Amino acid sequence: MTGDVKGAAVPAVNHHPALIMRVKQIFAAHKFLWIFLPAVLMALIFFFIPIFSLLRISFYENVGMGVYQPAMRLDGYIKFLTDPFYLRVIFFTLKIAVLVTSISLVAGYPVAYYVARAEGAKKIICLLLIIVPLWTNLIVRIYGWFVILGQKGMLNTLLLNIGFIDQPLSMIFQPLSVVIGLLDMVFPWVLLIMISVMEGIDWSLIEAARDLGASRFQSFYEVTFKLSIPGFAVGGLFAFVWSMGEYAVPSLLGSSAQRTISIEVADQILTVLNWPFGASIAFTLFMISVSVLFISNRLTQKSADYMLR
Amino acid sequence: MDKRACTTMNDVELIGLTKRFKDTLAVDDVNLEIRHGEFLFLLGPSGCGKTTTLRMIGGLEAPSAGTVKIKGRAVNGVPPEKRDTATVFQRWALFPHKTVAENVAFGLKMKKKPRQDIARQVRECLEMVDLTGLEKRYPAQLSGGQKQRVALARALVVEPAVLLLDEPLSALDLKLRQQMRFEIKRIQKDINVTTVFVTHDQTEALAMADRIVVMHKGRIEQIGSPHEIYFNPVSRFTSDFIGETNFFPGRLAAREGDAVVVALADGGRLRAQLTDNAPCPTDVVVGVRPEQIILHRHAPAAGENVLRGKVLDVTFMGSTQRFHVAFGDRMIVVEDVGGAGRESGWHSAEDVYLEIQPHACLVLPA
Numbered sequence: 001m002t003g004d005v006k007g008a009a010v011p012a013v014n015h016h017p018a019l020i021m022r023v024k025q026i027f028a029a030h031k032f033l034w035i036f037l038p039a040v041l042m043a044l045i046f047f048f049i050p051i052f053s054l055l056r057i058s059f060y061e062n063v064g065m066g067v068y069q070p071a072m073r074l075d076g077y078i079k080f081l082t083d084p085f086y087l088r089v090i091f092f093t094l095k096i097a098v099l100v101t102s103i104s105l106v107a108g109y110p111v112a113y114y115v116a117r118a119e120g121a122k123k124i125i126c127l128l129l130i131i132v133p134l135w136t137n138l139i140v141r142i143y144g145w146f147v148i149l150g151q152k153g154m155l156n157t158l159l160l161n162i163g164f165i166d167q168p169l170s171m172i173f174q175p176l177s178v179v180i181g182l183l184d185m186v187f188p189w190v191l192l193i194m195i196s197v198m199e200g201i202d203w204s205l206i207e208a209a210r211d212l213g214a215s216r217f218q219s220f221y222e223v224t225f226k227l228s229i230p231g232f233a234v235g236g237l238f239a240f241v242w243s244m245g246e247y248a249v250p251s252l253l254g255s256s257a258q259r260t261i262s263i264e265v266a267d268q269i270l271t272v273l274n275w276p277f278g279a280s281i282a283f284t285l286f287m288i289s290v291s292v293l294f295i296s297n298r299l300t301q302k303s304a305d306y307m308l309r
Numbered sequence: 310m311d312k313r314a315c316t317t318m319n320d321v322e323l324i325g326l327t328k329r330f331k332d333t334l335a336v337d338d339v340n341l342e343i344r345h346g347e348f349l350f351l352l353g354p355s356g357c358g359k360t361t362t363l364r365m366i367g368g369l370e371a372p373s374a375g376t377v378k379i380k381g382r383a384v385n386g387v388p389p390e391k392r393d394t395a396t397v398f399q400r401w402a403l404f405p406h407k408t409v410a411e412n413v414a415f416g417l418k419m420k421k422k423p424r425q426d427i428a429r430q431v432r433e434c435l436e437m438v439d440l441t442g443l444e445k446r447y448p449a450q451l452s453g454g455q456k457q458r459v460a461l462a463r464a465l466v467v468e469p470a471v472l473l474l475d476e477p478l479s480a481l482d483l484k485l486r487q488q489m490r491f492e493i494k495r496i497q498k499d500i501n502v503t504t505v506f507v508t509h510d511q512t513e514a515l516a517m518a519d520r521i522v523v524m525h526k527g528r529i530e531q532i533g534s535p536h537e538i539y540f541n542p543v544s545r546f547t548s549d550f551i552g553e554t555n556f557f558p559g560r561l562a563a564r565e566g567d568a569v570v571v572a573l574a575d576g577g578r579l580r581a582q583l584t585d586n587a588p589c590p591t592d593v594v595v596g597v598r599p600e601q602i603i604l605h606r607h608a609p610a611a612g613e614n615v616l617r618g619k620v621l622d623v624t625f626m627g628s629t630q631r632f633h634v635a636f637g638d639r640m641i642v643v644e645d646v647g648g649a650g651r652e653s654g655w656h657s658a659e660d661v662y663l664e665i666q667p668h669a670c671l672v673l674p675a
Contacts, residue, residue, distance in 0.1 A: 207369050208402035210389045212416035212467060219390075222415070226406050 051286065058279035066273035076280025086264070086281075093260040096175065096250070097243040100182045104190040104239045105232055112194035112231070113224070117203070127195075130188045141184055142252050149177055173255040181249040186242050190235040197231030198224075233300040241289045261285045319381070320345045320503040321366060321471055326375035328361050328527075335361045337527035338375070343471075346501040348494065350514040353524035354550065359507045360399075360475055362524070366505060367473050368392045380470055390419070395464035396473040400480060401456050403448040409435070409459050410444035416467035434462040437496060454485045461493065465500070472497070472504040478513065490517050511551045515539060523547050541584055545673050548596045555602070555641045557595040558675060564589065569672060571595050575637025577616045581670035592675040599644035601669035604632065605662040606652055614670075616663040623655050634661060 027033055061071035080086045115126040133141070148154050149171040156168040171177060201224060209219035247262040254260070259267075261281060268278030321343035328336040336358040343349050351359035364370035366377055368389035376383050384392055395416065404412050410431055417427045435441050438458040448456055457477060464472060474493075478486045494517045497504050508514055514521050515535040523530040523538060523546075531538060531547045542548035545556065559573040567583045571593055579595050609615055618636040632643040632655065641663065645651060655661075 202400075202402065204398055204400070204402045205404060207389070208396070208398055208404075209415070209419075211367055211369065211394070211396045212463065213390045213419035214415075215390055215419075216388075218419060223404065 051283075054279050054286075055283055057275055058283045060276040060279075062274050062276045064273075066275065068275050073276075076277040077284065079277065080281050080284055089259050089261060089264055092175075092258055093244060093262075096178055096182065096260065097240050099179055100186060100243040101236050101239040103179070103183060104187050105236050108187065108190050108194055108235065109228070109232075112191055112198055112228075115191070115195050116198035116201070130191050133184075134188050138185065138248060139252075142181055142249060145177060145181055145184070145253060146172060149180070172253065175254070175258060177253040178250045178258075178260075181253040182243045182246060185246065185249060186239045189242075190239050193235040193238060194228065194231040197234070198228050201227045230300055233296050237293060237296045240292055244289060244292075245285060318344055320347075320379065321505070322376075322378035322381075323362070323366070324376040324378070326362065326365060326377065327373050328358070328365060328370065329373040334527050336365070336372075339524075339527075339529055341522060341529065341532070343503060343505065345503055348497050348504045348506065348517060348519045350518040350521045351505060351507045351524055352509070352511060352514040352521050352550075353530075354509055357524040358527040359509075359524050363396075363473050363475055363505060363507045366471065367394045367396050369396070393470035394473055395467050395469035395471075396475060397460045397464050397477045399476045401460035401477070403456055403459055403463075405448050407447075408444065409440065409446050409448075409451070412448070412459055413462045413466050415463060420467065430466050431462075434466040437465070437499075438462045438492075453481050454489065457481060457489060461496070465496070465502070470503060472502045474504065474506045476508055477506075479508070479510070486513070493517065515551070523550065525550075542596070542671065542673070545594055545596070545675075548671060548673060553599050553642060553644075554596045554671075555599065557597070557639075559593060559595060561589055561591050561593060568667060571670075571672065573616075573637075575639060578614075579616075579665060579670050580614055580667045581672045582667040583672065589672060590674050593672050594675050596671040596673055597665050597669055599631070599642045600629075600646055601665060602641070602643045603664040604634075604643060604645060604652060604655070605664060606659075608662055609664050611664065614665050614667060616665070618661050618663055620655055620657050620659045620661050622657050630655075634663065636663065 057068065058076055059072050059074070060068040061073055061075075062068050080090075115123060115130075118126055146153070150156070151168050151170065151172070153172070155171065156165075159165045160168065205223045205227075206219050209223050210216075214222060245262055246260075247266060250260040251263050251266070254263075262285065265278050265282045265285065268274045268281060272278075319342045321341075323339050323341040326336055326339040326341075327334070339358075339362055351362060353359050361370055365372050366379075368384065368387060368391075372385065376385055378384065379393055404415065407415065413431045413434055414427050417430060422430075431444075432441075435444065438461050440455065440458050440462065443451070443455065448459070451459065457480075460477065477493075478489055481489060490513060493506075506514075506517065515538075518535050520532065521535055521538045522532050525546050531543050533541070538547065538551055542551060542554075548554045549556070557571075557573050557575070557579065559571040559579070561569055562572040562578065563570040567585075569581050569583060569589055571579050571581060573579060573595070581595060583589070605615075616636055618634040618641060621633040621635050621640065624631040626644075629647070630645045632645065634641045634643055643663070647653070
């Protein structure tokens with residue numbers, strides 16, 4: 001849908017007469033295309049133009065103190081992808097994102113399965129329990145974790161009081177607290193995505209499998225599990241991309257020694273005032289997310305084929 | 310026939326089979342024996358318990374009481390995967406993520422058959438249902454009729470002792486349904502598999518069955534060949550459900566050997582030929598099929614078994630003509646097949662004589 005319109009609207013900027021003619025013809029022939037115009041304008045102004053200028057700045061030369069001049073340099077990219085300091089940042093970010101993604105998928109699957117098969121009031125209550133936390137502001141939730149995980153937080157007090165530990169554990173400003181904070185953020189969404197995919201599974205298929213000689217486990221694996229792979233793919237992609245790019249959670253709940261890519265971007269642009277380098281990092285992050293999207297798309301192409309009905 | 314011979318001949322036995330869902334009695338004390346190679350139909354309106362009965366044979370539903378025996382062995386508590394049955398589901402329940410060949414191979418794969426055997430059996434089965442060449446398609450790429458064939462092949466490939474079909478044709482259009490009837494019947498006879506077919510479509514049952522079990526409110530109403538069920542229904546329900554029937558309520562006026570005379574509530578008398586010498590209740594209904602009524606403009610010579618009515622409307626149906634005729638307070642449906650001795654050129658509001666032969670009158674308890 002957007003493919004059509006994007007192809008039509010973007011070349012118009014080039015002022016190529018033949019193309020403009022063609023676009024005019026297309027719009028004359030398919031009047032309904034006009035209804036996509038607001039969406040296309042939104043995407044153009046708030047997404048494509050900023051990304052494009054980011055890409056342009058990432059090749060520029062840094063003069064210092066927030067000043068840069070047009071150039072065609074790969075310095076920023078080379079530095080970010082070869083310097084051991086930044087490689088550690090990339091690796092740490094990937095590690096956190098993979099961890100958050102795996103935990104939310106593994107822990108989310110049984111919950112999603114249960115909610116997808118629940119009926120009536122039970123289902124509504126379950127969905128409310130998932131959705132209600134999303135009504136709370138993210139920053140408020142992050143500070144909630146300070147209260148729970150802090151040196152004198154609820155968890156440490158509890159463990160000290162029951163004599164389980166005799167020194168408070170440092171649970172905050174750790175990779176652990178970053179993972180917990182990210183899970184808090186992405187888990188409800190991953191659940192909702194997986195539930196919606198699993199609700200689409202026809203449960204009579206399980207009966208058919210059992211009837212044909214599949215055991216309880218085999219029928220689960222052959223039918224339920226294989227048909228929920230699209231849910232895994234979309235939910236996992238969502239968790240991964242969001243964890244990779246998230247800024248607030250790692251900067252508030254993480255330690256300053258273990259930085260993520262988005263913290264590095266903010267630092268370069270807001271503190272160091274090196275716009276070209278910050279743009280290079282940001283664009284690299286963007287490309288990582290796009291490639292993950294692309295790979296996951298390719299992997300689930302088969303399921304997309306049979307889902308087309 | 311002694312008891313032992315009986316049990317070895319029957320592939321399926323249902324003894325006092327009962328299923329209760331919360332407050333409703335879905336299946337109520339069903340007793341049935343299904344012979345080897347038989348094509349048996351469970352026929353009834355929706356909610357009569359026919360599908361639940363089928364699901365209890367297949368092990369997809371546990372009976373509240375009673376016993377299911379397959380090949381003489383009680384299988385209560387045996388899960389579906391361990392029963393020698395295979396089901397074709399109403400909406401076919403094909404695995405959307407598996408190709409046609411993978412769908413058909415599924416049962417054999419679960420039974421851990423060697424690969425070459427699976428490939429050969431799948432090929433043979435697809436050939437039997439005329440689907441060769443579509444092995445690599447996904448269910449979403451098939452037409453309704455093709456999906457139906459895949460579902461049939463998937464069930465047959467495991468060579469079940471009993472094949473269970475749950476309204477498999479109801480989602481197809483009429484033409485395809487009629488064609489599939491013949492094909493399923495042909496395949497069933499070719500491989501001689503004991504088959505239970507659930508349907509609410511009486512024409513389907515009449516056309517395909519060796520034996521029909523008519524079910525009503527969880528109970529068996531009548532068991533018999535299609536011919537028996539159609540011509541000798543034992544109850545008003547069966548008579549009404551199978552084909553079309555006009556009912557004339559009345560009281561028994563006289564009994565003359567194997568015939569009775571019924572005084573109709575709307576006036577007039579009908580002599581009816583009984584098929585047996587069983588006693589007849591006083592309050593009865595006389596059932597008459599629409600095609601058994603002959604219309605006359607003038608009083609026929611016989612004088613007996615003639616009722617007077619008024620034509621309400623005439624509908625041209627192609628091979629037949631349908632009449633709605635007012636008789637007393639009720640409306641009678643008459644189907645005129647035409648032919649010699651039948652009058653034509655009827656119009657509405659015309660007075661008419663309805664002639665009904667005694668052998669066409671079916672006396673049923675009211």
